[in-house]
Amino acid sequence: MTLPRPSGRGAGTTGRPVSVAIVEDHPITTESLAARFAGAGFSVLAPAPRLEDLDPAAAPDVVVCDLHLPGLSGAAAVAELHGRGLLVLATSGVATPDEVLDAIAARAHGFVDKAAPSHQFVPAVTAVAAGSYHVSTRLAGFLLEDSLRRPLSRNEIDNTERNLLRGLAQGDLLDELCAERDLSAPAAHHHLDRIFDAARRRRRLHRPSPREAEVMVLIGCRGLTYREAAREMNIRESVVADYLRTARTKYLASHPDAAPSIPPSTAAALWARELGFG
Amino acid sequence: MxxxxxxxxxxxxxxxxxxxxxxxxxxxxxxxxxxxxxxxxxxxxxxxxxxxxxxxxxxxxxxxxxxxxxxxxxxxxxxxxxxxxxxxxxxxxxxxxxxxxxxxxxxxxxxxxxxxxxxxxxxxxxxxxxxxxxxxxxxxxxxxxxxxxLPDVTLKLGSDLLGFALWYVVAMLIAGELRRLSKATAHAQNETEVAWARAVEQEREAESLRQREIAHREIHDYLLPVVDHVAAGGAPSTALVREARRGAQRARRIIMDPRGLDPRFLHDGHAQGRAPGRADGYVPGPGPSSGSGSGSGDGRRADTGYGGSLSSTPGSPGPGAAATGTGAGVPVSLPVQVTTRGEGDEVTFEAMMSAVVDTFTDEGLALVPFLGIEGEPPEPVREALVAATREALRNVIRHAGQVDEVSLFVEGGADAMLVVVRDRGLGFDPATVRPGGGLAGSYRALERHGGRVDVSARPGLGVKVIMCWPAPPDGPSRPDEPSEAPGELA
Known part of the structure; x- marks a missing residue:
């Protein structure tokens, strides 16, 4: 699963060991992972049970980040780490497809099920450290389902990429697929790059804009009427309704299980709470 | 002196x-x-x-x-x-x-x-x-x-008396030696018993620590997120209900509740329709069982009812529960989606596959499912596919040994369907293992309905079972051998 990229961060090229930080609040997982990484020759930083415990000055090649953390958590945690210029491998035992895809949208370079045996983490970290991606079977399923359910109007992934995801979702490893399909490592990396880019755009498209988020909070969480919200935001009442409708459309697109008849204010309330705005 | x-x-x-x-x-x-x-x-x-x-x-x-x-x-x-x-x-x-x-x-x-x-x-x-x-x-x-x-008498007497003395001395030496030996043996036995008791004690402590860690992990990873989600006012969804159900199952296993140890209980006790789901046919018959058949949809993904009915009584009749779930009893109208069902009371293929996923996940198989189902293949094909999938997964449990992950990939629609079951367990050598042996019955049933099953395996590298319907035109299909084991087809 290692895909050395010429422009990678160089962990693999300079010969020094890959350094890994683990942000995870469960000591058992941390210990077993750290032991496995150390056994694979990685240098493991002091474990951080919360994102805030991670030394801001530390510059590990890869951060393995749990998606359910006390304090800053989930996609927000991934975004924070990405903001520090770090490569993130997300992990979780219980994250929903939405949470995982949000983490990918926040520029996580891969996702590994926490229930997966710890030896799966080693190739994943190696791939991410080399600047590439790790697509576990589960992540491949999420990405494939996302692409089938919410197609993009432009720059959508092509059939080769979709079939690559299919193969990964069927439990094949990237190496096996490359060999089977006569795909070079750089070509595979290019495909993954496009897949991740599409996933991010897909996700962004179905996220509330800042103004929409504001309306969602005012009406969904604080229970204001359209008129009160309009006054609060200095806009016309009809614009508030527009924002709310768009938010509802996006909510329905990213929540296929939701009832299509859901009222905009209810959708706003549920989504705002889910996204932690309230 | x-x-x-x-x-x-x-x-x-x-x-x-x-x-x-x-x-x-x-x-x-x-x-x-x-x-x-x-x-x-x-x-x-x-x-x-x-x-x-x-x-x-x-x-x-x-x-x-x-x-x-x-x-x-x-x-x-x-x-x-x-x-x-x-x-x-x-x-x-x-x-x-x-x-x-x-x-x-x-x-x-x-x-x-x-x-x-x-x-x-x-x-x-x-x-x-x-x-x-x-x-x-x-x-x-x-x-x-x-x-x-008296030289003669003395010799006789001396030798005999010396005999008495020697026997006495020799017996004393032997007795002393045996006593020392028994003492040493008893001491060694004692030492062994103490060491064994210590080892047992250590083993017990390690086991109890391990159990505590497992319980800790299960609660942390599987129960707490559900409780946190609900506590934070998160929206109840089918996924949440499923996780909560599995969490309850895990919790029962931790506290050794017998209901947690028998996967069937979960289905019987929670959604009445699960029991038929364990039979290979998975066809809800007419009459009462048909009602329970659709009731079984309650707990399943993308089906009616449970999305909004966290508070609804488990085991209420299927269609009725679906009706109350959508219509009443919930403060905000929660995301409830009524997916299209098959004709009449038929169970959708997605629901059938979800039930398979639930069954095997509850049995402890680390299943990574992907269900991309767009339409409904004909009923006999659905049944054959589900039965073959069950068989493939059952074979993983039986023969693959300790597997980290098993992927179940289902994709297709009304006119074509692909199911791939892949594990990375022990695998087997196709040259030495004869297909069939009573197990390939449902594979052949699928072939009879126009599908095809390919099993590729290598020792040590797991097994990949590809089931597709209809059988692709290219490539040689498996030779039909209906005469070999006609009984299995029935």
């Missing part, structure tokens, strides 16, 4: 003087008794070897003189070495002297030699006191006398 005058002070001098007197007394006795050895010479003619008697007499006189002189001039206690020499001489004297007489009359000459030898005993008494060496010397003197007078 060895008799150096110079080393003793005035009170010691008294002791030493007394010892000297006692030594001299033995010396007197030795000198006085020496005269007895001359008496046999007077019966010169009656002796068998008179010259021996002569020799003995001379030797005895000389020894007595030497002994007396040493006893007189000795300092302090009578010398042990002197006494030992005297005893040895007396033994020799009796042994040799008795030879002077004819065998039947040895007693006569011995009567004269005994007084001389008796003094030796007195010397032993003075010099040795009570002790083993003294006793041995006296016994030696007695034995010598006995041998001299």
């Amino acid at each position: 060895t008799g150096l005058v110079g080393s003793a002070g005035p009170p010691r001098a008294v002791v030493i003087r007394t010892e000297q007197r006692m030594a001299r007394m033995v010396g007197y006795a030795r000198a006085a008794c020496a005269s007895f050895v001359l008496i046999p010479l007077f019966g010169w003619a009656g002796l068998r070897h008179p010259w021996i008697a002569m020799l003995v007499a001379v030797a005895a006189l000389a020894e007595a003189a030497w002994f007396s002189w040493r006893a007189w001039h000795g300092v302090g206690r009578l010398s042990r070495r002197l006494v030992l020499a005297d005893v040895l001489f007396c033994v020799a004297l009796m042994g040799v002297g008795s030879r002077a007489a004819v065998p039947d009359e040895r007693n006569r000459i011995m009567t004269e030699l005994v007084p001389f030898s008796l003094v030796s005993s007195a010397g032993v008494g003075f010099a040795m006191g009570l002790g083993i060496s003294g006793a041995i010397m006296v016994v030696a003197l007695m034995a010598a006398w006995s041998l001299a007078v």
Whole structure:
């Protein structure tokens, strides 16, 4: 699963060991992972049970980040780490497809099920450290389902990429697929790059804009009427309704299980709470 | 005590003087008794070897003189070495002297030699006191006398009596040895028991720690997120309900609730329709079971009802529950989606596959499912596919050993369907394992409905089962062998 990229961060090229930080609040997982990484020759930083415990000055090649953390958590945690210029491998035992895809949208370079045996983490970290991606079977399923359910109007992934995801979702490893399909490592990396880019755009498209988020909070969480919200935001009442409708459309697109008849204010309330705005 | 005058002070001098007197007394006795050895010479003619008697007499006189002189001039206690020499001489004297007489009359000459030898005993008494060496010397003197007078009887008696003594000594040695051995064995056994008990204790502690860690992990990873989600006012969704159900199952397993150990209970107790789901056919029949069949959809993904009915009573009849779930009882209208079902009361393929996923996940299989189902294949095909999938997953549980992950990939629609079951367990060698053996029945059933099953396996690298319907036109299909095992097709 290692895909050395010429422009990678160089962990693999300079010969020094890959350094890994683990942000995870469960000591058992941390210990077993750290032991496995150390056994694979990685240098493991002091474990951080919360994102805030991670030394801001530390510059590990890869951060393995749990998606359910006390304090800053989930996609927000991934975004924070990405903001520090770090490569993130997300992990979780219980994250929903939405949470995982949000983490990918926040520029996580891969996702590994926490229930997966710890030896799966080693190739994943190696791939991410080399600047590439790790697509576990589960992540491949999420990405494939996302692409089938919410197609993009432009720059959508092509059939080769979709079939690559299919193969990964069927439990094949990237190496096996490359060999089977006569795909070079750089070509595979290019495909993954496009897949991740599409996933991010897909996700962004179905996220509330800042103004929409504001309306969602005012009406969904604080229970204001359209008129009160309009006054609060200095806009016309009809614009508030527009924002709310768009938010509802996006909510329905990213929540296929939701009832299509859901009222905009209810959708706003549920989504705002889910996204932690309230 | 060895008799150096110079080393003793005035009170010691008294002791030493007394010892000297006692030594001299033995010396007197030795000198006085020496005269007895001359008496046999007077019966010169009656002796068998008179010259021996002569020799003995001379030797005895000389020894007595030497002994007396040493006893007189000795300092302090009578010398042990002197006494030992005297005893040895007396033994020799009796042994040799008795030879002077004819065998039947040895007693006569011995009567004269005994007084001389008796003094030796007195010397032993003075010099040795009570002790083993003294006793041995006296016994030696007695034995010598006995041998001299009655050699045959003494030999017989001596050997027999020695037998008693030897048996006694040998038995004592053996008993001592055995007792030491038993003691050592008991000690070793004791040590082993203690070590074993310690090992058992450590094992128990490790096991209890492990159990605690597992419980901790299960609660942290599977229960807490559900509770947190609900506590934070998160929207109840089918996924949440499913996770909550699995969480409850895990919790039951932790507290050893028997309901948590038998996956069937979950289905029977929670959604009535699950029981038929375990049969390979998975067809809800007409009548009451049809109602429960759709009720089984409650717990499943993308089906009606449960999305909004966290509070609805488990086990309420299927369609009714769906109706109440969407219509009433929830403060905000929650995301409830009514997906299209098949004709009438038919169970959708997605619901059937979700049930398969739930069943095997609840049984502890680390299943990573992907269900991308767009339409409904014909009913017999659905059934055949589900049965074949169940069989493939069952085979993973039975034969793959410890597997990290099993992927179940289902994609397709009304006119084509692909199911891939992939594990990375033990695998097998296709050259040595004959397909069939009673297990390939449902694979063949799918082939009968126009599908195809490809099993690729390599030892150590897991098994990949590809089930597709309809069978792709290219590539040779498996040779149909309906005649080989017609019973399995039924």
